[in-house]
Amino acid sequence: MPGREVLPSTLRRSPKKAQRTWEKTHDSAVETYGEGERAHRTAFAAVKHEFEKVGDHWEPKGRKGPSDRQAAGGGPERRAPTAGGVDANATKDHLMKVARKLDVPGRSTMTKPELVKAIDKANNRRTAKARGR
Numbered sequence: 006m007p008g009r010e011v012l013p014s015t016l017r018r019s020p021k022k023a024q025r026t027w028e029k030t031h032d033s034a035v036e037t038y039g040e041g042e043r044a045h046r047t048a049f050a051a052v053k054h055e056f057e058k059v060g061d062h063w064e065p066k067g068r069k070g071p072s073d074r075q076a077a078g079g080g081p082e083r084r085a086p087t088a089g090g091v092d093a094n095a096t097k098d099h100l101m102k103v104a105r106k107l108d109v110p111g112r113s114t115m116t117k118p119e120l121v122k123a124i125d126k127a128n129n130r131r132t133a134k135a136r137g138r
Contacts, residue, residue: 008032008048015090015132016052019063023056049090058090058128059103061135066092089125100124107131 008028016027031048038044053072056063066072072092092099100120104112107127115123 008035011045014136015058015062018061018135019056020065022065023052023063026055027052053090053092056090057092057095057103060107060128060131063090066095070094088121090128091121091124093121 008031011031012024012027016024027048030051031044034044034047038047052063055066055069057066057072058064072088072090072094091103095103097117097120100117101112103124104115104120104127107124109115109120109123109127112120112123
């Protein structure tokens with residue numbers, strides 16, 4: 006199935022470049038691996054190299070590169086938890102700005118790993134709300 010037809014809702018609310026990245030990578034991955042979870046993971050990995058999830062959509066990161074430990078290692082045999090689109094490799098200052106934008110309570114006393122978790126949780130809440138859940 007073409008990437009355009011299975012484009013996740015968070016990407017539908019994101020910049021066109023993020024959408025194109027997901028669609029092209031998804032379609033290429035479908036040719037290589039077949040339709041399914043692996044093609045979707047591959048497409049999201051490509052998006053996460055240039056974009057980070059903020060609330061219910063994706064925004065440019067300002068720098069290219071892996072967003073978390075799983076993205077840096079890669080490969081299906083090396084499954085590690087992901088940060089769910091949060092740029093866990095960003096500076097604490099950047100994470101604080103994202104947390105402020107999402108109005109994360111208690112952010113000023115959080116450590117960097119706590120900020121990553123809190124932002125991921127806030128992103129999930131906003132995505133669920135945008136999907137009408």
